[in-house]
Structure formats: structure tokens, C-alpha cells
Amino acid sequence: MSENHTPVADVPRRFDAGAEIAVLLPLPLAGAYDYRVADGLAVATGDLVEVPLGTRRLIGVVAGPAAGAVGETRLKPIRRRVEAPPLPAVSLRFVEWVAAYTVASPGSVLKMTIPTADALEPPKPALGYVTAAAPARPTPARTRVLAIAAEGPARPAVELAREAGVGVGVVRALIADGALVARPLRRERSPPAPDWRRPGPALSAAQAAAADRLRTAAGAGFSVSLLDGVAGAGKTEVYFEAIAAAMAAGRQSLVLLPEIALGAQWLERFARRFGAEPAVWHSELGAAVRRRTWRAVAEGATPVVVGARSALFLPFPRLGLIVVDEEHDPSFKQEDGVTYHARDMAVVRARLSGIPAVLVSATPSLETMVNARSGRYRLLHLPDRHAGVPPPAIEVLDLRADPPPRGGFLAPALRTALEETLAGGAQALLFLNRRGYAPLTLCRRCGHRLHCPSCTAWLVEHRLPGRLQCHHCGFFRPIPPACPDCGAEASLVACGPGVERLAEEVGALLPAARLLLATSDTLTGPTAAAELVRRIEAHEVDVIVGTQIVAKGYHFPLLTLVGVVDADLGLSGGDLRAAERTFQLLAQVAGRAGRGARPGRVLLQTHMPGHPVVRALATADRDRFLAAEEEERRATGMPPFGRLAALIVSGTDEASVDAAARALARGAPRIDGVRILGPAPAPLAVLRGRHRRRLLLHAPAGGAVSGIVRRWLRSVRVAASVRVQVDIDPIGFL
DNA sequence: AGCACGCCGACT
């Protein structure tokens, strides 16, 4: 990839009535379908059009001239051009690039780029209502509404109903009657725009130098920079300057965050710097916000978008910068539907637009680090904590030498540290990446283990709702009074700790402490997350017991102690990236300690004090750890020194899944240097009632894995009842 | 992805 790739301006191609055009539809079809431009219409590439498909009408995108694969007599006319901004040419190219790379259909990628049909219509003018005539049949409710409506400005129907204390139906009836008439409401004023002219904060010398380099990159075509620095080093302030530069140049910026639902503190920081919040994009947006934001982005009216990975597919016409914050975060990998890695696709999107991408992390992924060291990426290093706060001291607690008391999970040293921390008026965080009360429930008499009926997984006890849950599907059941296998009464015992059980232990140890349980079960949605942040900041909480949900980039000044309850969790299991991920997660958790004036302290409980991950954390020697990982991957030809692609074969009938997996193995490509492993039972051999087998393709670095897999799949026939899912560059289990 | 077409069990 060339450094100064400046794409030529793509001029949309015009098609007049009668022209035959290719329309890409948001469906998993092999390619675009051909249509004819109807009389009286004219369209151009990128235009959104409504077309007939079978008995349905769908919105698609004009992709170019018809391919001519079907006879022209079969071509149907397009119905209309949709009143919406066209997709920029680069968005169409991006869709096709991602589809080719991920071995998905272009239509399923397009689906992530265009919203549903109803969200594409121009916004309806908001209507308010005022009184016009006496109602035909005056009822008390109707009279009340009319009295309310007679005073004050025109208001929406729901508001009149609320003020009058009646249902909306009453108001609607009055509108139908003609007793109320509509008046267009003054368009709601657009929210204030972020202002790049506002003065930025004082930057340290290192920050200023990094910001300078990013500003310089802003106008200089495609580049990738890695902004690397520990928690609290001030990375965010640095890339804010790059955003300011993009805004000053009239270009849009996109910031990808791993968990947008938890971005309340991030939004606040942004608003402090730029005087207004950016546009926000994630999968849980309501329909109205979604439509408004999509249009604003497509019109180029949104200077900054912050979002989860799906924001990458928004149709920015003037994108000037992409930032991927916490670039190492595994949640950037989309696993269902089209399987893609948002960080990698962000780099591709930047290259297609000829703009800079900035990857940000305190614990960069090995891939990114290798790219940075080889010079493919620019390395911007922020050396130390911005405010001169010393990094937290990390102590290793060897659980073999100093075990927790019977029935407990906190070693004596951690118990003491907890007591001291609270006595000193500070806060503590206990980290355990396990939801629920206990990960396994078994019968003391017969040894039966309670498992999910439709997954290869144990049921996890959740004591708060009082039930056993499967963490892989929606299954749950009440905790049975007797063993379902041998019938023994009161014989079921909880094995191992979850955060709920840990909270119980802390409650017994420190009865006066105010506890907060923070898991995805208790933190549903942005409001709950914001409330959590507020309560911790207001010191309404002494001890936080949480899963990885609290590992994110929060900043809590009073938090001085972090206890990692099980540093070994996630280290076993033969996963290619287990060590790397555990290191990143624990380093991130450790970074929560001592971000205010008081120094922080981190205690790591482990059975493996000699494990490279534990040693690297204790000595804060990230680079040596990464170097060791790199050597191992290089020696075994694993990514980034080799390439992987996974096929997951799944279906409800085990025999046909097996048959399909074997057929794929028989028809595997025979290419020098390319090996096929499997079929083997997939990590979750049964998931949601579907049997799963896995094949793994290993190729040398630079191997054209996507093309190989595409040809492979084309050459093998599998039963229609069996699904084959492709995962290029899988990050999960090996 | 939907939707239609098609071939086998429990209802009027």
C-alpha cells in the first residue's frame, strides 16, 4: 500500500430513463441485480433507489451499469429514486472491499451501510396542534384537551395528551373531528456543533510533540499512527488535537470506541474540549436518532462521530480522520453476520479515502506493535503519566503460599489491603471476569453437573434473580431443590467464584462497606453506566466488584486499590491470544488504580507467579512480554507471521454437519504452504442447539486467504440445512 | 433476507 495514495475524485456516473443498471441490494446475494431506469427517472451511481424484488420492494444502491447476466426482457424497472443523500463512491468501494476480504456477499455488507427503508425518508415536519372548532361530541376528556390546546403554542399530540392527563387516542379523535388542526412546528434547532477554535488544554512536551505529528499527518494522505502510552498518559487529549485539525480543514472525523454504551466519561471530555458533544452511533440507537444521525453524516453535516464498530460503515462523504481508541480491544471483532475486525477495516477505510488512521492503546495488539516497529505504522509514544502521578505498584500474591481462608477467594494480604484502603477513606476495585454467583453447580452425591440443554456449557448460578443461566444462549431455569440426575435433596453445591459470590465475601469481611456490583447484568444501557460512574465519583461506593465492564478507561480519583482476584483466568485453554488478551485486560484493570492524587496499589492473585503474563504485569515490562510473544508466533508461523481463516460448519442435525465438514476437508485446497486443520468440534461444540465443527486454514504471511477460501467454498457442495461461516483472521480459540 | 411453492399431519 502506497503512502501517498490520493484517490481520484469519483464522479458519479449518470443513467437516464431506459438505461440498464446494476443495483446492489442489502441481501446476502452473490452480486448486484440488474434493473432498468424507468421512464421519467434519472439516477447516478450511489443513489438509493427502490426496486421490486419478487413480491417485495427494497431499497438498494445504484452500483453502476448492468452486468448483463440476465436477459434484458427480465429486467424490471426501478420504482423511484429515494430522497436521501447518495452513498459516496468510497463507501461503495469500501463495501465491496470488505465483502471480498471477509468472504461475505456485498449485499450483507451494504446492509450495515444503509438504514432500513423507513429511516431513509426525509424527516417528517413535526406537527403541533391548536383548537379550530367545537368538538362534535364533547366529553370531559375532550373538553380538557381543548382547554389545554387553547392556551399556549401549538404542541405535539402526545404533549397535549400528557398535559390534559388523557390518552393520545382522545387527541387523535379530536384531530380526526377537525376540532384540532395541525400547524408545522418550528424545526427543532440543531444541537450545538463542536468548535475546534476553542483553546485546547496545556499539553506536556511529549503530548505536544505527538499532537504535532498527528496534525501534520492530517493533510498528508493515508497513514497509520500508533499512539501508545500508559493509562493516564493523556492519549485522548493528543488525538483530540488531530480531530481539531480535521475539523479546521472541513473534514469529518470518526472515533471508534469498544463499548459506546460506557462512553459517558469520554463524551464529557470531548464536550469539555470542543464545547459540544459529537454525534453518537451504536446498535442500540432509537429509530429517530438513527435516522437523523445517518442523514446528517451522509450530508457531511456531522463533523465528529463517535461510535461502536458499526459506525465504520456510515457513509461519510468528507472523512478526514479515523481514530480507533483501545485498538487492542477484542470487542472490535464482529463475530455474527459478517465477521470483520473493525480496527483492520478502519485502516482499509482510511486507505481508500487517502486519510490518516490513528490507533490508540496502552497495551497495543501484537499485530499493531509489529507494524509499528517495522515502520509500516508511525509510532507515537507518550512516555509517562501526564500529571506526574507514579504508576501503581503491582504486587503478586501467590495463592499457593498464602491461600484464602476456607470457602473464601480473597487471600489474607488482599483482605488486609481492602481494610486499609477503606480505613483511609479511599475506594477499592475487585476484578473478577466472571458473571453470576458460581460458574458451576454440581451434585455432591452423584457428581452431576448442571449444563445447558442446547449448548456445550455449564449453567451459571445467578443468585440475584435466583436462577441458573446459560451465558451462550437465552436459557435459564430456577435453581432446582433436588439433583435433576439422582434426585438427592439439597445436594447441589456452587463451585468457584463469580462476582456475586465475591461481593458476599466482601460483605462478610467489611460489613460497613458500601458495595457495588458492576457486571453486564447490572449495567444495562448507557443510563445505568452513567449512574455507576456518578455514584463512584460521588464516593457513594467503597468497594466495586466487577467484571471486565469496569476495566474500560474510567478515571476515578479516589480509587487506589485494585485487586485482581484470579489473574490466571483466561490463561489456559490453548487459545492463540490467551496470554496477550489476559495481559491487556489486567493491565487495563491495573490502570484504574491511583489516577488521582493518591498513589495506587494493585494486587494480583495467582497460582502461577512465574507465568510470563504475571511477570510482565508485575515488572511493568510490556515490551519484553510482547517480544516473547512475537518470537513464539514467528516460530510457529502464527499471525501476524502467518495467516489463518476459520470455517465453522453448523446445523441442527449432527450427522449432516459432520458430513459437510468432511466434504469440506476432502475438497480442501492443495496449495504449497497452505495447511488445513480439522474438522474438529468447534470451541462450543453445540451452541443454541446447533452442532458445530471447525476447520482451520493456515497460510504463510501475505497469503491470499480470502480468495482461497472463496474458491474452496465454491468447489464443495454442502447440504442446504448446514451453514458454513467464514472467519478471516480469527482471533478466538485455536 | 423474505416470500412462495410444495408435500405430509390434526381439524371441520
Next chain:
DNA sequence: GTCGGCGTGCTC
């Protein structure tokens, strides 16, 4: 004899 179950296949 029909209503309806979801397996299979097509949609420019």
C-alpha cells in the same frame, strides 16, 4: 377433504 407445519429455492 382443508389448514398449516417448515424444508427448499428463487428473487434482476
